[in-house]
Amino acid sequence: MNKKIKKIVNKKNKSKIICLTAYSKNIALILDKYCDLILVGDSLGSVLYNYKSTKEVTLETMINHSKSVRYGVKKSLMVVDMPYNTYRNPNLALKNAKMIMKKTKCDAIKLEGGKKIIPIINNLIKNNIPVMGHLGILPQTEKKFTFKGKKIHEINKILKDAKLLEDSGIFAVVLECVESNLARKITKTLKIPTIGIGSSVNCDGQVLVIDDLIGLGESKFRFVKKYGNTNQLIKTAVKKYKFEVLKKQFPKAKHSFKTR
Numbered sequence: 371m372n373k374k375i376k377k378i379v380n381k382k383n384k385s386k387i388i389c390l391t392a393y394s395k396n397i398a399l400i401l402d403k404y405c406d407l408i409l410v411g412d413s414l415g416s417v418l419y420n421y422k423s424t425k426e427v428t429l430e431t432m433i434n435h436s437k438s439v440r441y442g443v444k445k446s447l448m449v450v451d452m453p454y455n456t457y458r459n460p461n462l463a464l465k466n467a468k469m470i471m472k473k474t475k476c477d478a479i480k481l482e483g484g485k486k487i488i489p490i491i492n493n494l495i496k497n498n499i500p501v502m503g504h505l506g507i508l509p510q511t512e513k514k515f516t517f518k519g520k521k522i523h524e525i526n527k528i529l530k531d532a533k534l535l536e537d538s539g540i541f542a543v544v545l546e547c548v549e550s551n552l553a554r555k556i557t558k559t560l561k562i563p564t565i566g567i568g569s570s571v572n573c574d575g576q577v578l579v580i581d582d583l584i585g586l587g588e589s590k591f592r593f594v595k596k597y598g599n600t601n602q603l604i605k606t607a608v609k610k611y612k613f614e615v616l617k618k619q620f621p622k623a624k625h626s627f628k629t630r
């Protein structure tokens with residue numbers, strides 16, 4: 371097992387695992403100091419490209435953003451989401467995962483789903499590609515974006531999927547919008563870490579979309595906490611720039627070039 375992955379797995383029951391998304395170098399450079407894991411999430415589809423669903427995100431887009439993120443990640447584990455339709459069967463998944471690993475130099479990839487994708491995960495792990503799972507709300511295929519774990523059949527299915535994923539050899543699993551008690555049960559049952567988003571404090575770690583955390587954009591999800599107001603910071607800076615350009619206070623001589 372890769373050293374960075376081992377470090378994350380070993381945090382279970384000792385220390386919370388800190389994860390955030392990044393889609394570009396400058397953000398990754400900042401996050402790398404504080405995160406255990408940086409995810410190039412296909413959430414970039416809605417966050418950056420205004421897509422209605424992550425289904426529209428292509429492999430090329432994920433690879434390009436991941437290459438940028440790679441320049442900023444030195445110590446954290448870098449995980450890249452495999453986009454929708456790129457892991458329809460074991461052979462296609464292996465071909466695309468190899469391409470992602472080779473072109474982005476990431477440490478691992480993430481796939482959404484449970485029992486259905488076990489043969490795909492088996493093929494990836496057999497070929498030495500580390501895999502992170504994703505259960506609960508599955509944005510790539512979800513019909514109903516409500517939290518998971520209300521009904522007994524849903525609870526049993528997610529628990530069973532979590533166990534199957536662990537047995538297949540994944541090193542961690544994201545739980546997206548999983549009811550608190552179910553998240554606790556999964557976290558207690560599994561030996562691998564659970565990383566929650568909207569799944570309560572009962573998970574081994576937490577992940578958020580960085581744009582939501584810094585208050586860039588208008589995300590209103592219940593599970594988001596805004597830790598900063600980047601919108602306001604940008605507005606203030608741009609307003610000042612506009613004022614200084616209009617008043618001819620910028621650029622000054624020190625920002626300009628002169629031969630004589």
Ligand code: KIV
Nearest residue numbers: 391411412413544577
């Ligand atoms: O795409 C993404 O950013 C994710 C996280 C929200 C877990 O999958």
